[in-house]
Amino acid sequence: MVATTAVTAALILVAGCGGNDKKSDSGSENNGGQSTTSATPSAPTAPTFDPPKAFSVAAAYPVPDYEGREMYDETKVGMVGQAALFVNYRGLTGHDVVDPNKLWQIKSTEAETTTVSGVTDPMAVKVDGKDVAVVAYAQSDKGNGTQKPKDLVLVQWIDVMSGQKLAEVSTPMSAVTSSALHISNAQYDPETGQVAVGVASGGATATVYADPGTKKGTELPNILPGAVHNGVVAGAKPESKQNANDSGVVLVDGASGKVTKQIPLKQGEVRPLAGGAKHGFFYSTLYSSATMDQVASLYSVDLSTGAVVKSAPGLKDRDSGGYECTWDQASSVVCREKAPTGPQEIFGFDDETGKKAWGYTSESGGRVVPNVTAAFHGVVYVQTEKQPVLLDAKTGEDLPSSNPSPGETPSGSPTSGGSPSDSDSPSGGASESPGTSAGGNDMSLYNGTQVSPDAVSPYGGVFGQLPKGSGYGSTDIQLVSIVMKPTA
Known part of the structure; x- marks a missing residue:
């Protein structure tokens, strides 16, 4: 890897402060190494929509490359509250989308x-x-x-x-x-x-x-997690030995490590998909001597009772390669097949019942199977070859999207528009720089193509874009984090 050229940017570390700008009462640190703070005027306001259904690009932040970065160290982006995030092996960085001057970094x-x-x-x-x-x-x-x-x-x-x-x-x-x-x-x-x-x-x-x-x-x-809620972990347990066909699911008390329930699915392999608040979801395969093929099944396990619901995917295991799933943090889990080539499939689970609620494949006809990028509070954010699309997480049906034209007033009312509330400074260590400064907003890095977000909160969305070679130079940037504000 090439050495990173220093990115010229103002780095504001918000150590020991809340969402609004605060100043120390005394101007000096206390015995714990943190500043005592008092409230100051409100931070800038921003509309929020829960869930957001339309976006406009607001900022582009470079993620600097660094010397010695490993091959598998690919930056991941996220959105939590009003912070757009990116993380890699060096640590986590947050940009405040309401106040772009705020930036913090935490070392790994x-x-x-x-x-x-x-x-x-x-x-x-x-x-x-x-x-x-x-x-x-x-x-x-x-x-x-x-x-x-x-x-x-x-x-x-x-x-x-x-x-x-x-x-x-x-x-x-x-x-x-x-x-x-x-x-x-x-x-x-x-x-x-x-x-x-x-x-x-x-x-x-x-x-x-x-x-x-x-x-x-x-x-x-000896387990991989399928869900966690209120201290209960649902985990996929492998076969006791090769060809034993005794893999299944266990419920475990997370704090003590005690297994409270064993659920023998009698499969050759069980893989975790995603967890909701009430169920863990799993994908399994079992070799059939009659068909000389792997028979695939979908399972949900109730985190309270251990009750099991079984359903079938639309594709064979050799065609799907398994599935990747995303929870909307409400009541739905949506899945897309892993195989990069061949037939495609998308389907959704209902976390209330544990049942498969909807789904279709590219062999069904009539609809394109999109790539799932995110899900949030009843909406699935997907990308087709031509455009980003919204789906209803409960039904899989297309939802209307209304990205307003420049200068147009967005439709709908924000769920909240006030400034974030003041809070006492939290305990714990202050923000730290991971040694490589993240750059400030530079819209010249944006390639002009808005795509489906990789992560969403009521304050907007974020997606990663490969550098296009302008601004700081493509050899010095690993990724460009594109932040979108919600407009509807």
Whole structure:
């Protein structure tokens, strides 16, 4: 990788402050190393729509490349509250979409002996009523002083208004230990902030359950998470041995690691898809000697009772390659097949019932199967070859979209337009720079093509765009984060 050219930008680290600009009462730090603060005039206002159904591009932020970046370290973007986020192995960066001058950054590690080998997408949760971004990193600590090397999973909860860590949990791994430790998947509970992070290496798997309330983590060996809610983890358990056909699902108390229910699906392989508030969703395969093919099935498991609902995908396993799913943080989970070529499929689950609610394939005729980019509060954001489209998460039907012309007043009323409320400075470490400054807004980097957002909140959406070579130079930018404001 080439060395990064310094990006000329003003970096404002909002350490120890809330969503509105605040100043220290005394101008000096307290014993905890944080500033005491008092309220000042309100921050700029911005309309919000829940969920947003139309957007206009508002900002373009460069994500600098850096020397020594690993091949698999691809920047991921996210949207939590009024913060547009991007994360990579070096850490998490947040841009305030209401006040573009606000920028904060949190390192993934302070120790030079610790390396990062995986990171989750930013997850949006609430902690004590605050909009909080959660990220988890797979790390390898090479040892410090007399300490032995160890693999671990680090989870951070960051208040997006202040850019401060509310909590941090580091969980050493014993069931999965390897320099090639990577993150398989992650599930989250937006109401409690609890997360379940799946890690894998060399055929071994485990889940790390972490809770911001207790600030503790638990390693759950030999499962991958399908859902987490109110401390309960639903996990996919592999076969006891090859061709045993005894893989299934377990319900686990996350804090203690105790298995409370075993659900033997009697499959050859069970893979987690996504979790809602009431169900975990899974994809399974079982070899059929009669057809000499893998028979695929879809399962949902009730997190309270362990009740199972079985349904069938529209494609064969060899055509779909499995599925990738997204929860809308309300009552729907939408899935798209993984295979890059061949037939395509899209379908949705109802989290209330656990049943498959709708779906179609490219072989059905009549409709194009789009790429799913995000889902939020009843709306699925998808991209066709020609344009971004909105779908009803409950039915899969197209929704009208009304992107207004320049200068046109957007239709509909915002759900809230007031400035964010003041709050006390949260506990935890202050914002930190990961060593590579993120640039300020530079619309010359935007290529002019608005696409479906990769992440959405009531304050807007964000998507990643490859650099086009202008402005700072394509060799020095890994990605351009395009922020969109909601207009309807």
